[in-house]
Amino acid sequence: MALQKRLDYGFTGYQVPAIPRSSRSARGRRSFKKKVEDDKMCAFDLLAIVAGKLLQESEAFHASTTSVLVGGGHPAIANATVKHEQHDEDKLLKVERTDLVCCNESVIVSQPKDFQRAQDDGDLELINITANSNSSEKFAQNKNKNRKFFNKVEEGGSPCFGESYEGKVVDGNVPDTCSSEYPMDLDTKPPPLVTSDSSIEVPMRRDHIVRRSFPEFRDDVKVVSKDDDENSSGCTQPSTVTLKAYRPAAHIGDRRMRKLFASNYWKLGPKLKDGELFNSDKRSIFRNRKTCYTRQRSQRNSPFKRRKLYEQSSRSASEGRIGSEDMSNLFNKGLNGDASRASSSVVGQESSSHSTDPHVKLSIKSFRVPELFIEIPETATVAFLKKKVTEAVTAMLGGGLRVGVVLGGKKVGDDNSTLLQTGILHDDKLDSLGFTLEPNPSPPSPPPSCDEDPSFLVHCSTPQPLTRYLTTPFEQGPSDASQYPPVISLSNLAESDHDSVLSPTTDISANKTTPDSRALVAIPTSVEALAMIPMHRKSKRSELVQRRIRRPFSVSEVEALVQAVEKLGTGRWRDVKLRAFDNAKHRTYVDLKDKWKTLVHTARISPQQRRGEPVPQELLDRVLSAHAYWSQQQAKQQAKQQTETCLLL
């Protein structure tokens, strides 16, 4: 297509600070370059290539997870995870797709950016490639190298990003498996448990590294540079897990739960420097930066779903407002604590180093309470409403809740088994670790069931007619989800997948498997009330939804669109998409259809009334003629069909 620019991205000079003894000397440093031939390539795709290349070139990454972050002024714009394990000659490559994600203190990038855009936005200042593993024991050996490397970065490093690298591009010869379908298993042999920790930072953009916009990175560097303590090297990553909602697949249906990390998660980074977390968790720094959401591999990318995805993003952005102190507070207080925090936010982080630190830190961020219905009179004051909500929430949380642990969709029944025994700490399992809130079988004061204990509902104290059932601000899940207990699950950050963004703060997923969970929810009894709920839900949803960011069509895009429509007509938007916008992930066929609509409109109005980047008249003329032509064709088709049906009758 004419509009596709070819860009070459070169990568070189990344370093592998931590490599197992056996192989380190031979390959402590590697470089490669990869040609990326599509400027519309999703950041992720590039990352996958990078990761794949890493795997291909470096045997150093044993049984580890490689996360590739692209980010700069903003945290990361994408996050790809490659799991690969090596066993003798065999390699297991598993690439898990993880599109976007990220946020810093104030910004959440709520949709994937393609590289072109990222570049425009200045997000490609830095590429951060990290390799994670279960163990960080080897890291210390490479302390010096690490420091050296980071010093170098701090000085400006050797950025290497541009239209081409040093005039020529070396084809990375990356197997397709790295960039096409995910996950990709090259081999399914059971992996040996050789682990290593590696951190690689690849400065991007040849001329400069703008550190002003990446303070976290700077901090990391400083830490590494001046701290001789091996434990503080800061180059490794923890098996950080994020909380995400969980719901048995059987009930998920088409809509998967999506969660996103709240921005504050990422604020943890610098804090680690002086906190105890830091020492116990060598690999935390980068990981903390790597706020991300996950997506089911099989998740399709329909506009609708994507939208919902963004919704989650934005929501968590607004909710993730507590600092790390708050997080620890919440953690310490446990799920039942602190009802004063109305938002019920819990922040999650888990770090583990099997070999060096047996402790696992878990904090839970932003769980939601199950849907709650409250009745109050129209004339009630806001204060009254607050009070009632508070009461309802405290009643529920304090009324004998029990926390259940779910792993891989199954309840962990044995309370006495250790985390290790249950496999909770295993990388694969972290993804599916979840917590549930359930009514306690023998609670001090059993949570009232709505049926039996109407007192759970707030009754109006006046004879006023009831007009409102309010769902609490905490909860807003799919309608069917709301009557089930919330489940919060931990997911490995590095494993985040694409669409199923799981925000600790958002979705509480439904879990129909717990029958008694219904007791958590007060269900309005009047028909009236039931009828009201959808309305509230709807209006609330509109507040939560994050619109996709606006991306005006460029002239070249219009050109491509016109050309495609001229060829294919106006009724085959999917084909148009495939033909002309196949790699423009942000342009859906609906977008194209809409654009065509506006183009036709634009072409019909006077130039004075047009706005935005002016479209060449020549193109508009083609729009009109194509539109006329295909309208005519369509009419003909319909006429033909008419006659056919007539003949049949």
Next chain:
DNA sequence: ATTAGGG
């Protein structure tokens, strides 16, 4: 998942 249209 796509298409077609209204908002």
Next chain:
DNA sequence: CCCTAAT
């Protein structure tokens, strides 16, 4: 761009 109904 979003939202939906209808395919």
